[in-house]
Amino acid sequence: MxxxxxxxxxxxxxxxxxxxxxxxxxxxxxxxxxxxxxxxxxxxxxxxxxxxxxxxxxxxxxxxxxxxxxxxxxxxxxxxxxxxxxxxxxxxxxxxxxxxxxxxxxxxxxxxxxxxxxxxxxxxxxxxxxxxxxxxxxxxxxxxxxxxxxxxxxxxxxxxxxxxxxxxxxxxxxxxxxxTYTVPKNQTAAGTADIMSHILEVYFSKNEGAYLQDRMCEALLKTCIHYGPIAYRDGENYEARANLMWASSLAINGLLSNGKSGAWSVHPIEHELSAYYDITHGVGLAILTPNWMEYVLDNTTIEKFVQYGINVWDIDKSLDKEKIAKESIEKTREFFKSLEIPSCLKEININDKHFEDMAEHCVRKGIIDGYKLLDKDSIIQIFKSSL
Amino acid sequence: MxxxxxxxxxxxxxxxxxxxxxxxxxxxxxxxxxxxxxxxxxxxxxxxxxxxxxxxxxxxxxxxxxxxxxxxxxxxxxxxxxxxxxxxxxxxxxxxxxxxxxxxxxxxxxxxxxxxxxxxxxxxxxxxxxxxxxxxxxxxxxxxxxxxxxxxxxxxxxxxxxxxxxxxxxxxxxxxxxxTYTVPKNQTAAGTADIMSHILEVYFSKNEGAYLQDRMCEALLKTCIHYGPIAYRDGENYEARANLMWASSLAINGLLSNGKSGAWSVHPIEHELSAYYDITHGVGLAILTPNWMEYVLDNTTIEKFVQYGINVWDIDKSLDKEKIAKESIEKTREFFKSLEIPSCLKEININDKHFEDMAEHCVRKGIIDGYKLLDKDSIIQIFKSSL
Missing domain, CATH: 3.40.50.1970 (Rossmann fold)
Known part of the structure; x- marks a missing residue:
């Protein structure tokens, strides 16, 4: 820690x-x-x-x-x-x-x-x-x-x-x-994705020893996964709205990140999308996150994805590690889809026109030293797989 | 909530x-x-x-x-x-x-x-x-x-x-x-039991809807279960000491209990033991907790014990509910034993002499309105099963 x-x-x-x-x-x-x-x-x-x-x-x-x-x-x-x-x-x-x-x-x-x-x-x-x-x-x-x-x-x-x-x-x-009862469905969905992204940015970090913080991340992720769909279907469900609201505050107030370290990865990439296209932040995050996960999954990061798959998505722990890791990413993608969030950039009328410029701008102050290093080319690749 | x-x-x-x-x-x-x-x-x-x-x-x-x-x-x-x-x-x-x-x-x-x-x-x-x-x-x-x-x-x-x-x-x-490197083994064990008891007092409450808080309780319990034995065996393990230390603060600062309600159950009973016999608080809690759990387990509380068994102790969720609930209590008892905490009152030279007086004093301001109502007789019963 x-x-x-x-x-x-x-x-x-x-x-x-x-x-x-x-x-x-x-x-x-x-x-x-x-x-x-x-x-x-x-x-x-x-x-x-x-x-x-x-x-x-x-x-x-x-x-x-x-x-x-x-x-x-x-x-x-x-x-x-x-x-x-x-x-x-x-x-x-x-x-x-x-x-x-x-x-x-x-x-x-x-x-x-x-x-x-x-x-x-x-x-x-x-x-x-x-x-x-x-x-x-x-x-x-x-x-x-x-x-x-x-x-x-x-x-x-x-x-x-x-x-x-x-x-x-x-x-x-x-x-x-x-x-928040009258928050429209699409904003409820995007808000849930935003909360989850804040948690995931902290969860996927290189830190060892922040066991407590990782378990708390999982607790809040499970809360979003449980109540996001309920609030989406039934806007006036008090418990769903209450749990999401409190999760939104705890996700990013420092409780989870204190004791961990490392730059965020998906947020800076999404900020380029929003800056160029003025899209909803949570939608951009939901589109990018599973593709960023696929990009960073390798032999050095697989253990974390296995942890994520078992503890957050309740994937059978007896399965092969690679299968668990890939399924955890698929579950993430499916979850956002289940909230009817657009799942690729084309769906929100973004093409590859500005990928170079956005990636260039994203690393203007240096390579992103997040869960895995992200340079201009990595970011372009994540944009392309998000198309 | x-x-x-x-x-x-x-x-x-x-x-x-x-x-x-x-x-x-x-x-x-x-x-x-x-x-x-x-x-x-x-x-x-x-x-x-x-x-x-x-x-x-x-x-x-x-x-x-x-x-x-x-x-x-x-x-x-x-x-x-x-x-x-x-x-x-x-x-x-x-x-x-x-x-x-x-x-x-x-x-x-x-x-x-x-x-x-x-x-x-x-x-x-x-x-x-x-x-x-x-x-x-x-x-x-x-x-x-x-x-x-x-x-x-x-x-x-x-x-x-x-x-x-x-x-x-x-x-x-x-x-x-x-x-905390030089904290003796028995105090490390008792401290871990104390932290866990604070969490369990909040976790086992009648509140519905505090899903987020319950998941956070589980996160902190898992931290204690993971690192308690490590700190017990290896006093100078930094990560174990760090995780336990931060868990001790978060367990009772209000983070878990805000949004829930209900009186604590085991603490007031243990306070009688400490007041009469000047024993270590955490030891009293560890002895009483599994017996209190057995006392409160019934048809109305079984779901919570099932949740506890699956989410905290990783008990196979395909098992029969009653089996999961009972096993969760047994796991709790075994855990405290594994830290070599005395497991019954006799081991710390307490007999039934003051049970009546202690129980009487414990409810002097009224029945304990905890997870389950506890009157004088209930408390005597819990003392007896802890002998």
């Missing part, structure tokens, strides 16, 4: 009615919030009105910025930062899924920075001071509600970059599974 | 050399510590000298109290509180296992209380203000390094009582697995 510093200080208020805790959490930091949200879905489910009532009752002033994109853009961040600077905001209050919370994080970081916020996305070390964030989650997927990172897109430069700072972890997050 | 508030703010510095973080953690709260420890083991491993050097180099003043008992006593707490009140202490610094950290928690709570500290153990609601605690862990067992509770014994009244307050969660804990 690697050395680590564990510090996960986000307060989580989980369950039915958890929104009632919102005013008290805000009042710890101030009396004026910037409410950040995407489209109209939070109005449809009554959450927007509920939050405004709570803010009013508690004399908390509120400025709004809406229209955050599914892959949140730097232009929206710039718009938010202008609001914060002109209106003396105390707290950023994103209500939505990971895109909205990510956008809020970038606004929070930009609040105390004099230059263009994009500088901070490119170089997180420039982040010195941030505004507190309190989030209300409406989609189980990215885990942004409990982690310290975010991803912002720049359509001009065709970049989708991750950034982070320990202080960007939300101070508190409200997780009421009922707010 | 039940509603919950998750708030686990202890900073953990984990791994080789983690002690170097101690001065900075202390300096967040002040410049004068009360060092609390038990016997001479922290001197033997060089930890005492190392800590004193670090404190000196950082101009942190230090008052000491040593001799904390394995079942820490209220007299020692009273002694510590007198030091704190006379010497204007800023931070309580326990170095040791759970007993030492528990004692430090009681001292911390007593620091701002005018009456006898025992009042606070009997009624935690009287705790209003506490001193910050920063712990250095040398034994993987109780999880006190990351939780908000503690247990203190009163030999006069023959009571061993748990108490707690959210602010008693250590602000930071230093977890270097190397500090």
């Amino acid at each position: 690697k050395n680590f510093h564990y510090s996960i200080k986000t307060d989580i208020h989980f369950g039915k009615g958890a929104i009632e805790n919102l005013p008290n959490e805000i009042k710890k930091y101030g009396k004026k919030v910037l409410l950040v949200y995407g489209g109209g879905s939070i109005r449809k489910i009554g959450l927007y009105d509920k939050v405004l009532d709570l803010l009013n009752e508690n004399n908390i002033k509120c400025i709004e910025i809406s229209g955050v994109e599914p892959n949140p853009r730097i232009d929206t961040v710039r718009r938010g930062v202008r609001f914060v600077k002109s209106d003396k905001i105390d707290v950023i209050l994103p209500i939505g899924g990971g895109s909205t919370i990510d956008c809020a994080k970038a606004i929070s970081a930009g609040s105390f920075y004099d230059g263009d916020p994009w500088d901070l996305i490119v170089d997180s070390s420039k982040i010195k001071k941030v505004l507190p964030i309190i989030s209300v989650l409406t989609l189980a997927a990215t885990g942004s509600e409990m982690d310290a990172g975010a991803v912002i897109s720049n359509l001009e430069t065709r970049e989708k970059l991750g950034f982070g700072h320990p202080d960007l972890r939300p101070k508190a997050s409200i997780l009421d599974p009922e707010y | 039940k509603n919950f508030h998750y708030s686990i703010k202890t900073d953990i510095h984990f791994g080789k050399g983690a002690i170097e973080n101690l001065p900075n953690e202390i300096k967040k709260y002040g410049k004068k510590v009360l060092l609390v420890y038990g016997g001479g083991s922290i001197r033997k491993i060089g930890l005492y000298d190392k800590v004193l050097d670090l404190l000196n180099e950082n101009n942190i003043k230090c008052i000491e109290i040593s001799g904390v008992e394995p079942n820490p006593r209220i007299d020692t707490v009273r002694r510590g509180v007198r030091f704190v009140k006379s010497d204007k202490i800023d931070v309580i610094l326990p170095i040791g296992g759970g007993s030492t950290i528990d004692c430090a928690k009681a001292i911390s709570a007593g620091s701002f209380y005018d009456g006898d500290p025992w009042d606070l153990i009997v009624d935690s609601s009287k705790i209003k203000k506490v001193l910050p605690i920063i712990s250095v862990l040398t034994l993987a067992a109780t999880g006190s390094e990351m939780d908000a509770g503690a247990v203190i014994s009163n030999l006069e009244t023959r009571e061993k009582l748990g108490f707690g307050h959210p602010d008693l969660r250590p602000k930071a804990s230093i977890l270097d697995p190397e500090y």
Whole structure:
């Protein structure tokens, strides 16, 4: 097990009615919030009105910025930062899924920075001071509600970059599974794939000795595999929504990765797809993951796939190792298909036109030192097998 | 899944050399510590000298109290509180296992209380203000390094009582697995049993829907089952010590129990044994647990035991349910035996003399509303089957 510093200080208020805790959490930091949200879905489910009532009752002033994109853009961040600077905001209050919370994080970081916020996305070390964030989650997927990172897109430069700072972890997050009842089937599926990908990125690492962490990864993967299809079929199944929601937070808040190490593999490749084609992140991950697995499976990695096959997919352990490993990948592919996620790039109208450019861009800061080294050619190969 | 508030703010510095973080953690709260420890083991491993050097180099003043008992006593707490009140202490610094950290928690709570500290153990609601605690862990067992509770014994009244307050969660804990290399075999075994018991108390609850939490319980149980025997045989196996140490913290910090509910069953019964006979807590738990399991196994609980048998003990799932359930209990019993923990009360010189009194005292505040209701007679029966 690697050395680590564990510090996960986000307060989580989980369950039915958890929104009632919102005013008290805000009042710890101030009396004026910037409410950040995407489209109209939070109005449809009554959450927007509920939050405004709570803010009013508690004399908390509120400025709004809406229209955050599914892959949140730097232009929206710039718009938010202008609001914060002109209106003396105390707290950023994103209500939505990971895109909205990510956008809020970038606004929070930009609040105390004099230059263009994009500088901070490119170089997180420039982040010195941030505004507190309190989030209300409406989609189980990215885990942004409990982690310290975010991803912002720049359509001009065709970049989708991750950034982070320990202080960007939300101070508190409200997780009421009922707010995810109306998430459409395709987003439920993509969200499940996103959660699973976060876990798989940690699970497939070269670390020895992080036995506890690997067993916890398997626990969360099994939760997604059990409840993903139930939430997909029956959007108002509370237990399914609750388990997926809590899994989304625990998958990426540091619990699994503390004590392990190694770069992520599939996420940076997918970020190229999203940056070039503005596709749903979870869909890109679901398409790439099984093909990445096939690419990295060899004599040096087979034991991990065997572990994965037996412990996560319940494959008969008396089978031949190679059979177990290959079946574990096939099970992964079939699972995403069962959620009706597109299973190849052609299905989402992506051809090989930009493979070279995307792969080149993906390794612009060096070869990906993930579970297996990935250079430009490896990435092109993974793109091709995903066609 | 039940509603919950998750708030686990202890900073953990984990791994080789983690002690170097101690001065900075202390300096967040002040410049004068009360060092609390038990016997001479922290001197033997060089930890005492190392800590004193670090404190000196950082101009942190230090008052000491040593001799904390394995079942820490209220007299020692009273002694510590007198030091704190006379010497204007800023931070309580326990170095040791759970007993030492528990004692430090009681001292911390007593620091701002005018009456006898025992009042606070009997009624935690009287705790209003506490001193910050920063712990250095040398034994993987109780999880006190990351939780908000503690247990203190009163030999006069023959009571061993748990108490707690959210602010008693250590602000930071230093977890270097190397500090547990010299833990004797019997304590390594008892510590493993203690960790497993914390998990089992949460796992066996009536809650439906906490699927994620149950899978995480299994993950941590498997970690104990895998590494307990390795640490027992080979005390200086880093990975075994590391996995057990981190499991001890995660088992009881709230991660598993948030979203579940229900009282603990075996711990209150064991506390009677420790209070009457001053035995090692983990030994009492290991003796009682399989017998408690046999007592609660029936048609209404069998499914959970089947889950436990298959997922934790890898019992063939094609077997008859009753066989799986019974085998899961037998495996539990055999596991503790394999660590050479006494397997019945007679082995530790306890007879039936006080069974009536202990059972009576155990339910003095009402029947235990645990996985299955336990009244005085049930407890006597469990004691008898543990003879």
